Amino acid sequence: MSSAAEGAMTSHELASGGGPVPTGGVGRRVLGNASLVVGVVMTVALVAVAALSLVWTPADPNLAAPADRLLPAGSHGHLLGTDALGRDIASALMVGARTSITVAAGAALLGVVLGTISGLTAAAARPVVSESIMRGVDILLAMPGIVFALVLAATVGAGVGSTIFALTVFFVPSFTRVVRAAALRVLAEDYVTAAELYGRRKVFILARHVLPNIFSVLIVQFTLYFAAGILTEAGLSYLGVGVNRPAVSWGMLLKEAQDTVGVSGPLAIWPGLAIVFAVLGLNMLGDGLRDVLDPRLRKRSS
Amino acid sequence: MTTQTVLDVRGLVVRRDDLKAVRNVDFQIRAGQRVGLVGESGAGKSLTALAVMGLLQPGWTTEGQVLHDNVDLTTISDREFSNRRGRTVSMVFQDPLSALNPTKRVGAQVSWVIRRHTKVTRDEARARVLDLFKQMHLPRPEQLLRAYPHELSGGQRQRVMIAMAIACYPQLIIADEPTTALDVTVQKQVLRLLDGAVKDRGSALLMITHDLPVIAAMCDYVMVMYGGRLVEQGPVGEVFRSPRHPYTKGLLESQPTLDNIELEGTTRLPSIRGSVPPLHAMPTGCPFRTRCDRATAQCEIVPELEGDTSQAACWHPLDAHSPVVGA
Numbered sequence: 283m284s285s286a287a288e289g290a291m292t293s294h295e296l297a298s299g300g301g302p303v304p305t306g307g308v309g310r311r312v313l314g315n316a317s318l319v320v321g322v323v324m325t326v327a328l329v330a331v332a333a334l335s336l337v338w339t340p341a342d343p344n345l346a347a348p349a350d351r352l353l354p355a356g357s358h359g360h361l362l363g364t365d366a367l368g369r370d371i372a373s374a375l376m377v378g379a380r381t382s383i384t385v386a387a388g389a390a391l392l393g394v395v396l397g398t399i400s401g402l403t404a405a406a407a408r409p410v411v412s413e414s415i416m417r418g419v420d421i422l423l424a425m426p427g428i429v430f431a432l433v434l435a436a437t438v439g440a441g442v443g444s445t446i447f448a449l450t451v452f453f454v455p456s457f458t459r460v461v462r463a464a465a466l467r468v469l470a471e472d473y474v475t476a477a478e479l480y481g482r483r484k485v486f487i488l489a490r491h492v493l494p495n496i497f498s499v500l501i502v503q504f505t506l507y508f509a510a511g512i513l514t515e516a517g518l519s520y521l522g523v524g525v526n527r528p529a530v531s532w533g534m535l536l537k538e539a540q541d542t543v544g545v546s547g548p549l550a551i552w553p554g555l556a557i558v559f560a561v562l563g564l565n566m567l568g569d570g571l572r573d574v575l576d577p578r579l580r581k582r583s584s
Numbered sequence: 585m586t587t588q589t590v591l592d593v594r595g596l597v598v599r600r601d602d603l604k605a606v607r608n609v610d611f612q613i614r615a616g617q618r619v620g621l622v623g624e625s626g627a628g629k630s631l632t633a634l635a636v637m638g639l640l641q642p643g644w645t646t647e648g649q650v651l652h653d654n655v656d657l658t659t660i661s662d663r664e665f666s667n668r669r670g671r672t673v674s675m676v677f678q679d680p681l682s683a684l685n686p687t688k689r690v691g692a693q694v695s696w697v698i699r700r701h702t703k704v705t706r707d708e709a710r711a712r713v714l715d716l717f718k719q720m721h722l723p724r725p726e727q728l729l730r731a732y733p734h735e736l737s738g739g740q741r742q743r744v745m746i747a748m749a750i751a752c753y754p755q756l757i758i759a760d761e762p763t764t765a766l767d768v769t770v771q772k773q774v775l776r777l778l779d780g781a782v783k784d785r786g787s788a789l790l791m792i793t794h795d796l797p798v799i800a801a802m803c804d805y806v807m808v809m810y811g812g813r814l815v816e817q818g819p820v821g822e823v824f825r826s827p828r829h830p831y832t833k834g835l836l837e838s839q840p841t842l843d844n845i846e847l848e849g850t851t852r853l854p855s856i857r858g859s860v861p862p863l864h865a866m867p868t869g870c871p872f873r874t875r876c877d878r879a880t881a882q883c884e885i886v887p888e889l890e891g892d893t894s895q896a897a898c899w900h901p902l903d904a905h906s907p908v909v910g911a
Contacts, residue, residue, distance in 0.1 A: 472677050475683075480669065480670035494687035497687075
């Protein structure tokens with residue numbers, strides 16, 4: 283009883299609006315969590331814009347119109363103005379959202395799946411296997427992700443596919459660690475001993491007992507790495523080893539704006555704002571989900 | 585003595601490196617017998633049970649033999665052991681909340697156990713689980729099948745665990761402090777159900793607890809463990825009425841009863857002086873000698889279990905008729 287009251291207190295304090303104290307029900311816990319609500323709204327908006335770009339954009343983001351170059355925001359037909367070659371910025375940002383989501387979500391999803399497999403294996407396997415996996419993880423984590431991606435782009439070539447691959451390699455080791463730690467906690471529970479007692483094999487125990495109990499951790503980690511993926515993709519494209527035209531990405535737009543930033547400041551601001559919006563929304567979503575799904579984790583981190 | 589032996593433990597040692605937590609324990613359990621294993625925390629009770637079940641955490645090793653069905657459980661493969669565990673031997677855990685997976689419905693969890701060891705369809709297993717829940721007097725058994733562990737009370741959870749343990753008609757059920765985590769009012773009910781279930785199936789029961797009245801109510805034979813050794817064993821009535829080992833006597837006298845507490849006064853409850861020494865500081869010889877009033881130089885040699893119907897491992901056993909204060 284006292285711990286439930288304590289949990290309600292904490293989430294009340296966290297909710298910036300200071301609304302009614304959430305008391306138990308999932309619905310009220312979700313709505314009482316300002317971070318989660320704002321995060322969901324921002325993320326849905328992002329996805330909606332990306333989806334819209336599939337069917338409609340104000341203009342072709344790759345269509346140059348030298349006569350209209352460097353128009354300010356609010357010009358007729360160009361909501362956010364045009365760049366140095368007269369290309370529509372609003373359209374480029376919409377298509378860029380799609381690229382960001384594809385690359386970041388793809389890498390985060392691959393990372394979760396592969397990280398879960400290796401993390402569960404490391405948690406349950408014999409010490410030799412487990413140690414090999416974890417030392418491999420240490421080695422991968424010792425390499426800076428950006429450097430790895432640069433090498434990859436230089437050898438394989440830049441593009442959406444190789445960016446996803448680079449990010450995945452970057453994500454899997456951290457996921458492995460998180461999943462292994464969570465799985466070890468579950469494996470120490472009595473119901474796992476009970477399952478062993480009743481003659482269950484490791485695979486069954488991992489699938490039926492461990493996985494459902496670490497699912498909330500996986501969801502939260504996915505959203506947080508989704509955000510990290512958007513940020514890293516932007517960084518890679520800015521360096522020129524990520525996405526290039528005719529594909530469009532926010533990091534690439536930043537790089538292009540760099541040349542004309544002295545002439546037109548807003549050109550660099552729009553893609554920057556888009557990145558901030560997406561990453562902030564996903565991080566708030568992740569934090570909010572963590573509060574709602576795994577109260578224990580929140581207590582430790584705050 | 586003509587009945588079949590379901591468990592024969594010979595010279596069991598459980599150790600972690602040089603630390604022996606269970607030292608040379610021998611005992612037999614016959615079909616249908618109810619044996620109680622008592623002792624303080626750290627006496628080695630639970631490790632003995634886990635060693636029998638082959639469920640020790642990595643790092644612990646065993647020596648000696650654990651014979652069940654004429655097979656030495658310490659030598660068979662993991663695969664073979666898996667097939668036996670839960671079918672011929674099963675276990676009720678101390679904390680029913682952590683022994684049930686919080687993300688799965690209880691009906692499904694019991695049904696998994698049945699389907700692991702018997703070839704039945706999903707529906708047949710479900711019917712059996714329903715039957716077990718009814719036997720356990722669980723309220724609204726149909727709905728409870730679909731309930732999650734957190735929706736059940738502590739007593740209900742433990743009854744689910746017992747249902748799971750008896751599901752495959754095991755020859756031996758090990759109950760590791762099955763009522764410790766429960767309210768006193770619920771304890772009695774759970775014990776009665778366990779008692780009935782064991783009786784119906786003719787299973788043997790190994791009851792591990794530090795709660796002496798539970799042993800008195802449930803068991804016909806008791807083994808007292810201290811410092812990893814059995815210090816006294818015998819029929820419950822005989823051991824409890826006239827304990828011969830000073831430790832058993834101390835344990836019985838530490839049990840609060842209405843007789844040894846003066847309700848209006850401030851008498852101290854009798855206790856055994858000192859505390860259980862840690863494993864690395866366990867004295868040589870009789871493990872109890874550092875806390876024993878009767879200890880002499882002779883106690884530096886390990887005493888053997890001696891006696892007829894009830895046996896004590898003590899060089900200076902108490903007179904068979906020395907009264908127990910307050911018991």
